[in-house]
Amino acid sequence: MLLDPLQIPIVAPAVLVPVDVVAAVLVLWTLLGPRRRGHGASWSRGRTAVLVRVAALAVGAAIGLLAVWWFGDVQDLFGVAFTAVTRMWVAVAAAGVVLFLVVLVQGGWGRRVVALAAGAAVVLAAGLGINVDFGAYRTIDQAITPDPYPSGTLDHQHAARPGAHVVDAAEWHAPQGMPRHGRTLAVRIPGTVSHFHARPGVVWLPPAAQVADPPTLPVLIALSGQPGQPSDMFETGRIGVFLDRYAAAHHGLAPIVVSPDQLGAPGRNPMCVDSRRLGRSATYVMTDTVHWVEQHLDVASGASAWGIAGFSQGATCSMQFSSAHPEVFGTTLAISSELAPSNGSLQHTIAVGFGGSRRAYERAVPEALLAAHKPYRDHLTVFGYGQDDAPYRQSTLALRAASERAGVSTDLIVSPGSAHDWNTVEYVLEHGLPAVLAHLGLPVDDTRTPLTGTGR
Template identity: 40%
Template sequence: MNVLLGVGITDGPVVIVTYLLAGAAFVLLLVRRPSRRWRRMSWAAVSAVSAVGGGVIGLGLTWLLSDRLDLFDADLTPVVRGWIIAGFVGVGLAVASIIRSTWRRAIGSVLAAALFVGTAAMGVNVDFGQYPTIGSALGISSVKEGLPSTARAGADAPTIDSWRPPADMPSRGALGSVDIPGTVSGFRARPAVVYLPPAALTRNPPRLPVLIMMSGQPGRPENPLVVDRLGAHLDAYAAEHRGLAPIVVSPDQLGSPDINPMCIDSARAGNSATYLTVDVPHWIRTHLNATLSPGSWGVGGLSQGGTCASQLGAEHPELFDAILDASGQLHPSLGSDEKTIAEGFGGDAAAFAAAAPAAIMTAHAPYKDTIAVFGVGALDVRFKPGIETLASDARAAGMTTHYIEVPNTAHDSHAWRQIFARGLTLIADHWGLDR
């Protein structure tokens, strides 16, 4: 069962076979008349009209759901739109083949329609990169509960400079799922996911920098580390730097996939900001061998989590000296500004304006030793202008700022993986882990 759940669905044999089967099914429906009652010319006309009609429906739905209703809070790429339209073209042809057909061929047409829908969904997922395996698509986590037992760093713990990896140090880090209670905030969070680098798994570990990472919305805490492969990038970095890499904690800033608390304290969705800046850091200091002094803690995330990172990183320079914002927004958002002010800020327009990262940066400038990494997909037409503006604002506020633009990607996991890989190196080097 575990083997099946781990099968990849963004590349590899399953994707290729699915595409070939869908192509073969489409050709078969097109060349075979449903029954003898159809004249060849009549079937050709009906199949063409049905296929075109299906494509028009698909095109209309992409316009309605994305461009008109803004259901996804991101622009659909041409590839995604193409797959949706192609899926409806196939379904239209399958529906037409059921008419005047025998029951056996009707069942075959229904199965073909299901195949077209599944193939289109797979094509969309390949472009977006959200679900790399069957298990992730089913919402089944690959992260084990609990953390491996680790030694506590004592007063004689080695420093980063003096650290020498022991012979029995693991070659890779470890992931685990843990509960971080909202003791002060009262915020109800789903289990967090923690990454411990190889150096943290030794008998006399050093105290290490901490990077708090957040998913987008909807999303799960494991997404940055697993789906967007930050865990793999951390292992690669550690392999080149004596087993050293940041400890990464990915808490749940949402509470539920369908809620956006906007990383603020509010009566609407709970005290998310206090949870992330008080409860989570307290748990990290209590349970992990993290550095205790300021100057080596960071906060990051993707999409909604990226917005949170810019907010909290700018608001709390006493806690964070590193920000990693992948495709975040200019301000917390529930949709339109009017809706956000009314529902998220209780109608207080001034509070909404003050919560924007740019406003927070202005209020706390100048920043003395903060590194900020902003990244976005080159084709992400909706979020790219905001990221460019935030990078400019951070630079003006005194932060050491880096801007990453990933070619041929949009608001998707392909962009976030590269932003995380490059951003991790910049931030870890800033903390001195490359010595």
């Protein structure tokens, strides 16, 4: 059976180690490769050329580190604090590129070809290393496919019934022929009220939701980070994998997961608010998406059966929505949330998102929303962040304190050895979902125990 190259696991040592070794060998050959034997001036020129190439590596690495510091730390163009591992790989990539440029000037077609190969191998190795550090893509297919799930129909589903409760697990018996795994499909959630131009969303149906007479289940709204797309929580965060494990141990029961597009495009950040310049993202999620779920899925009624989860920008949105609408969402999972909606500088955020009104901005931050809607009753928020993610650690702890002051029950998951990346998302999902599921009305023997297996 032929191996599909798009399914090659690009995070496996079997791929990473050979790429790193090839890159190192090519760089060494470029630096010290075969030289003509000579004496006197010829030998001196060869030694000088080697020293220049070594200096090029050092200069390139310095340029890479400087670029990360300027664009990442000073300008904060990416909204995250880069880890030492990512900084190292950026330095390595820049060093490889500068080495190639120097050899291009020094001459020698053989060495130029090898230097080109070395530069490409180093950049590839750096890209793979950064990908592992961020936990973004496991295969080539994930990296190049923007919309991985096929469109489909919601078979056996019907509109939610007013007043319906989550199925009693003790009375549920899985019918014969029930699928063994959840089903993930792309759906179009129209912006009927908001007129927000959203990309297709993603729905995950547990095995029990795919039978002819499905039980009434809770629902979890899942929001990606920014930049991002609705499939991220499934493809990269692997939320469906964790819930499949849960469903396998609970006769096919699990929440239905709906991931709408709160962004509109990968690089857009409408901050989950309604604004003239960025669109009505808040109305799209809280009106259009909520109504669509109620009209198309057999989900239970009431905040006790509705949860919302997100990572980074999606976590900030989750905190905004759950804090402002406790009548809709009774459970929240916020992974690496910001303190407040943000789109660049504070001045730019207020200008594009709040019509220039600082007062409107201050009313929209989760801490203010929590204070305005307290006391909360029977609400749970599970917070999570990466151990090495200092900025989001501060914001998470502040939001947790504000939530507890407002009467929200909280839990905290800290992902060891990770930062603002998808490794953190996987760890928090694995260890935080049991408490979320229990609060949504599904059976969990011990909410402190992570789901079976590991997400790493």
